[in-house]
Amino acid sequence: MEKIISGRVWVLGEDIDTDVIYPGKYLPILDPVEMAKHALEGVSPDFPARLETGDIIVAGMGFGCGSSREQAATCLKMAGVAAVVAGSFARIFFRNAVNQGLPLVQADIADKLKDGDILTIDFNRNMIDYPAAAGEVEFPPLADSVMAIIEAGGLIPAVRQRLGLTE
């Protein structure tokens, strides 16, 4: 995982739920590449096409509330989302994102940004820079054990390492 992530932001509202992130009708899909084609489709049908590799999602409180479907995290990761910044995360989404190796940052800055602004997240200093609004904010670091899962690329590689199953 990159320690400094810089990207273009998409700003979403509060309580972006899992049905909006990944509608239930797509749950039978098992191919992660296909999942990415429906990322945030509930926001608007053309949203998946707008997402580009390296983009950052910025949202208000309660991001990922609702279902335990990890596809909500997988589809964002596979659509190239580099990180999600939100005022708060629902607990199952938080775990799912960590387990998919998708970095999360807790910061309530959605109302300071607009679509297309550039944001830089520095995990070395736990700081976010958003030059468009001339702002800078510190965020609470993730627990070391949680960060270790993200850095391993997700829970599957982390468990493989732990069980000595890596070549």
Add this chain to the structure above:
Amino acid sequence: MPHTIAEKILAFRSGAREVFPGELITARPDKVMSHDNAGLVIKHFRAIGSEKVFDPAKIIIPLDHRVPAESERTAIAHKSIREFVKEQNIENFYDIREGICHQVMVENGHVRPGELILGTDSHTTSYGCLAAASTGIGATEMAAVWATGEIWLRVPETIRIEVNGQFKPGVTPKDLILYLLGRLTARGADYKAIEFYGTTIENIPVSGRFTLCNMSMEMGAKFAIVPFDGETRKYLESRMKEDYTPFAADPDAEYTERHIIDASELTPQIAKPHRVDNVVPLKEAAGIRIDQVVIGSCTNGRIDDLEQAAAVLENKQVSRSVRLLVIPGSRSIYIQAIKLGIMEKFLEAGAVILNPGCGPCLGAHQGILAPGERCLATTNRNFKGRMGSTEAEVYLSSPIVAATAAIIGEIPDRVTES
């Protein structure tokens, strides 16, 4: 130190003398449950590369989300699950005929007081109705549990909710949990456990406690627990030997919040689109035209739910502008409802009865909404697009309110019992 129920269960399952809120622990769950998404769990389990699951006796797999298979893709997933449970000697596999996973878990003795249970479904919190600590996780995480038998968990703070007094006629545990959602909001219990106390709770049977613990998840709760009492024991008598160990909270345990509710003041409640905490008293939503009514789901598909709804519909007809879908929560509830004449009442009133399962609740199949349509459901979520079109609307209520709406074709201003 005094502790809450969640703290005691997590201490026990992590082998610690005591644990404290905020601490990250490694716990060994008593049981783990997956439904149709076991297909995805299996895929991840293969990717980890373990040959055998940690303990086949601790894994329970009921198929319920898309039953019978609504598509070839689902049929393939179901087939892979049937092959996997044979290969791994997982005996607690319930194929499509049995019912909704959480109902199947509770009915069939897979939930014991004091246990820690994980499930790849957010409404796994339901097992708090039998004084267990249970919560939802994702498929990758479950694959790791299948491989290792362990999970990391953060010890949650606990919210104490005390409810006293008697419900007015026509008011049910669903109205109570909708009211609580409106009051505490969809984020009000994020990362926290909830414990329920009070005379109202003591008098609510396991079925209604199930509804409370089920929808506590919609407040963000990690666990929702009704402490073990005579009602729990009575429910379990016919289902298992009394060899379980319930945990009680210490009287001076520390709670992060305390709420006291007077149940006698409660009226029927409605959650309006598209938020579960957009809750208003029934009369504030009265008159809204409804195209479809769904009575069922893990939230309200039990025998007393069906009985209450059927009583409203008896000798009446479902409005010609409404499609009423009734889904018993399990095969056993279905059989009981037939024996009690409940199904006859539904059919005579003009309802369509679906096989036990999740179907329309998550927009999987069986009752998908078109743009512009409105549904009143006894289910647990009304998110945009939840039951089909993103331009459809879902309202949430009790079975009594839903049945009343099915007759008049709109959200009623009162229920017949009140």
